[in-house]
Amino acid sequence: MTTHQEPEPGNDEAVATTAHGTTPAVVGDPIADPGLPPHEPRPTDVDPHAERRAERQVATLFGLSTLFAILFVVSYFVFDVGKNPTVIAGYGASNVALGVTLGLALLLIGIGAIQWARKLMSDVEIVEMRHPASSSEQDRADAVAALDQGISDSGIARRPLLRNSLIGALAALGLPAVVALRDLGPLPRGDLAVTVWKKGMRLVNDVAGTPIKPSDVEIGQLINGEPAVFFEDKPNGEPKFEGTRLNDAKTKAAIIIVRMKPEDITPPKGRENWGVEGILCYSKICTHVGCPISLWEQQTHHLLCPCHQSTFDLADGGKVIFGPAARSLPQLPIMVDSEGYLVAQSDFTEPVGPSYWERG
């Protein structure tokens, strides 16, 4: 408030000066402070009947809340859950009743409290003036003095040996953390580039594990498949894959098998013998961010990913025809084994699923 500058309407220079840091000063308040409006009492302040009515209202709300709390306990015990749940109008009675009663019990307490505050609690206008947010000059000077005192008492500036060895000790504390976090898991290394598929492994229907012959597959058919190894046991009777190892392997090896009319298919160069009589096999994992895809339109030969609408043309080498996916769907070369079942010619010839850093 040291420099006083008269703000003049229409004077651009005065505005420019204030923009450069001088505090705008208001002199002779152009709009008078209207002050507080005159206090008007509520009906409940002046009318004893209204006051009593409001009191009854609030008490009723609290009473209803109590009632619903009790009803909650009652419905907890009354309605059956489990195998033969009580059903009311197509809804599970227990869940709906518990939710409604507890919700109303809480809501009515809230409504009652607000009604109490609005109608009955003291009703006076309060003015609270603003004050500066910073501490006083004295407090700030004291704080800096205390910090300086600490630095000089500890002698940290005078004793670099202590200071540096302390910094070294704190940095060394990071080593146990790094060593412990290392065990969160090995780096994937080359695992992303390979799957469990190998030459001669049978293609089977997921869930059931049924091996598939070409004659079983009709034109327009879709089979959600997996490699047979997930359904096989070791000599000791335990499954070859189980637990997280099974899940990890399954997410990469999942396939879809489709059959189209051979004349509809235009195989890319070098893939002419990757199918069997119009039966083609592709990875089920979208090359965008790895959702499993099986929205197969048998008439258009399009495979649509439900997550981001990437669309692949399976009659055209799994080429992307729409959406954010950047690479074609990897194809698994297949053939028929000596017993007539569909088997893989090899593993996938490229990594399945979304792109990753090392893949380029």
Next chain:
Amino acid sequence: MRLLSARLSARRRSPFAGLVVLLLGLVLTGGAFALFSPAQAESGQADQSTVAQGRTLFLVGCASCHGKNGEGIVTERGTQYGPPLAGVGAASVDFQVGTGRMPLARPGVQAERKKVLYNPDEIKALAAYVASLGPGPSIPTASQYSISGTDSEAVARGGQFWRTNCTACHNFAAAGGALPGGKYAPSLSGVTPKHMYEAMLTGPQQMPVFSDQVVKPSEKRDIIAYVKRLQSAPNYGGNALGSMGPVTEGMAAWIVGIGACVAFAVWIASHSVRSKKGAKA
């Protein structure tokens, strides 16, 4: 038993032994073939009068798109006006006509489920006629699709098949979903077990085929049992909002939930009623 084998062994050099073995072999092979040959290779064995009645109905109601002999009609641009029907089988007709999808009300991206226009006898006749055009899947028998007597284990197994093969298009709760270009996978509410079975068997429109050799008839029945259990289960958490997932649920949360919060906030901050009469000053 030992007596029998002794007798057989004694007669193995009889002049008729070769003939008997040959006959036995033939009978066994034939019987085994009849037992194990795929069901869809059976063409409709309906009698001629039913086929004739079906042909009459076909000429009136279907031939304008599918051709007088069900050979299909190709447009000038080379697309199908009505596809050829040889080999689609009776199951396909029973599904398409039995759910009202056929006859088509108007050309469009997809035939929708609507009022059924033919009575069961007429559908049977139409199916018999189309089945006579070429071998295709026959209408499944009640023993194949009937879900009475399926236990919880079968329902759980059906759920696994459902989640693997069906949810991508039909939604986890069988509420249906959108496909590109205005096409859609329909909701399965109110669809009979027979029509569900026929849909899996024949792959109507964009739906893929799930043949009996890969998804076995018992597995199909488990899937149907799961869907029916899903549909009859009560809504434990209140209104499912169409089971459409985050879109409807999010809209309900924004409009109803946040709307209620805003209404309460407005009420809390609003001026309460003031009285003019007794200002105490």
